[in-house]
């Protein structure tokens with residue numbers, strides 16, 4: 495049975511006034527009780543984002559459902575990369591100033607800001623998400639004076655848990671790891687920082703950023719949000735939530751390319767008093783004065799450390815113009831429809847095949863991918879990938895289908911589910927070649 499584990503996570507609940515009124519949005523897609531699903535072609539025809547797919551390069555016939563892991567490249571990225579190469583060739587070291595390379599972290603930060611509900615001077619593009627998490631949590635700790643606990647959830651992305659574990663040891667603080675439905679109650683007078691992912695990497699469940707942030711503030715703690723699985727498919731509102739810090743990833747729904755730099759947000763009100771634990775020269779007020787002692791930059795750029803990776807940052811920059819022109823509300827609306835359609839197709843075609851829906855059924859508390867548990871998840875996904883449907887697998891038994899709003903069609907969803915059903919009906923996944931785990935899954 496395709497069943498539904500409607501476990502609202504910790505803060506993942508809807509606001510009080512919405513509770514009890516959870517609409518079964520998947521059912522809402524049907525034309526009346528038990529009615530037929532709308533055809534994929536009809537949904538594609540009515541899709542306001544349908545033209546955006548032409549901006550991307552996706553191999554013919556491939557159904558790409560791993561944009562939550564590595565987004566597809568926008569075509570114009572290659573022009574931008576060629577331009578950077580020309581600048582490098584012609585201007586050499588002078589390009590840092592003459593071609594504005596030195597300002598890129600801030601410029602890309604400003605573009606990112608518009609996608610996550612922040613002001614342009616509150617975000618900077620730099621480093622990886624892992625490193626940025628380290629920097630922001632470390633910086634936030636002294637703001638909660640006298641407190642010594644960092645709070646997170648067991649279900650958090652492993653790198654977040656590892657970074658926090660190491661940081662807690664180095665900063666002589668305690669890491670408190672609780673279940674997702676225990677977060678609000680675990681915020682007590684000892685908690686300095688609450689560090690969570692906005693969208694869960696396995697289930698895609700969305701935490702109530704505003705509610706948890708308010709609870710943290712009420713108790714005298716600060717919040718650091720990881721937006722990796724949210725930015726580009728969910729309308730993030732750091733400003734409305736009064737979030738303190740945030741970090742995120744450039745290569746998932748933002749299509750920045752493999753290993754694209756991440757980003758970091760610090761609310762304006764904190765910027766003058768925080769210090770990064772990694773005091774690199776580009777975070778210095780006058781990097782080219784080559785002073786002996788560290789003096790931080792005035793604003794968000796104090797979180798810079800070493801030289802920005804201009805080539806990969808330029809690729810991200812070129813991609814973000816598209817997200818900005820489409821707008822986060824439209825990205826979120828399409829994501830919800832695609833994921834709803836995926837679930838509805840599975841309900842209809844894959845019932846009785848052992849798939850258990852892990853993601854919330856309500857699209858308002860669900861991010862950009864749909865996850866199912868299946869005891870044979872690994873070989874099933876391996877067989878599916880060989881049949882041109884690229885999703886991914888997360889141990890122990892989750893298969894995930896990322897529904898990137900800019901380049902996926904409803905037709906792709908219908909075809910992907912049909913191929914999955916075929917893999918199950920023919921027993922194709924039982925082939926021994928699908929049993930061996932690859933290095934990257």
Ligand SMILES: *Cc1c(COP(=O)(O)O)cnc(C)c1O
Pocket residue numbers: 622623624625651653654691695720722723743756
């Ligand atoms: C993808 C992801 C990361 C990635 O971290 P990197 O340092 O870029 O490898 C971190 N946290 C979360 C929640 C993620 O989803």
